[in-house]
Amino acid sequence: xxxxxxxxxxxxxxxTFTITAYGALAAGSHSGGxxxxxxxxxxxxxxxxxxxxxxxxxxxxxxxxxxxxPEEINIKEGETIRFVVTNKGxxxxxxxxxxxxxxxxxxxxxxxxxxxxxxxxxxxxxxxxKMDHGDGKKMMEHNDPxxxxxxxxxxxxxxxxxxxxxxxxxxxxxxxxxxSGMTGPIHMQHGR
Ligand SMILES: [Cu+2]
Numbered sequence: 254x255x256x257x258x259x260x261x262x263x264x265x266x267x268x269t270f271t272i273t274a275y276g277a278l279a280a281g282s283h284s285g286g287x288x289x290x291x292x293x294x295x296x297x298x299x300x301x302x303x304x305x306x307x308x309x310x311x312x313x314x315x316x317x318x319x320x321x322x323p324e325e326i327n328i329k330e331g332e333t334i335r336f337v338v339t340n341k342g343x344x345x346x347x348x349x350x351x352x353x354x355x356x357x358x359x360x361x362x363x364x365x366x367x368x369x370x371x372x373x374x375x376x377x378x379x380x381x382x383k384m385d386h387g388d389g390k391k392m393m394e395h396n397d398p399x400x401x402x403x404x405x406x407x408x409x410x411x412x413x414x415x416x417x418x419x420x421x422x423x424x425x426x427x428x429x430x431x432x433s434g435m436t437g438p439i440h441m442q443h444g445r
Contacts, residue, residue, distance in 0.1 A: 345372055
């Protein structure tokens with residue numbers, strides 16, 4: 254598709270989206286998206302969204318091209334962590350908490366998102382993100398509570414409660430980044 258064709262398609266879809274989806278958004282099914290409630294079972298296996306009033310610690314995460322600082326994270330079972338994530342790189346980067354298997358699935362989704370023009374190597378097309386791409390799922394607005402997708406120079410928080418020891422890693426699933434080493438282990442200590 255040419256970029257004009259994409260824009261036309263985006264506009265048409267946006268109008269449809271606005272008419273058909275506004276009710277659902279207004280009803281409050283917006284936040285959480287394909288995350289916590291109806292998601293892929295993230296909530297039980299990797300922890301749950303944390304209560305901002307019950308944060309135990311803050312951990313600053315810097316994303317660059319293409320690596321994280323720090324390279325690993327140490328957590329005690331049961332802790333609620335406020336991750337303050339900053340993209341200091343020139344590319345789009347993601348901070349995502351999950352298992353290796355979840356990241357593998359998400360990498361495919363993000364490759365699809367890039368194909369559909371919802372993301373580029375440096376940015377997010379917010380209008381495209383909201384479109385229904387017609388494959389049954391409203392293509393991820395990417396607002397899962399366990400992840401954040403950031404354009405260069407942007408900062409955001411992820412508040413997460415690590416309920417149970419599990420084999421977790423943090424990762425950037427923007428196409429090519431995980432493979433180039435943009436991932437690190439989350440070491441979990443039992444008990445508190
Ligand atoms: Cu990245």
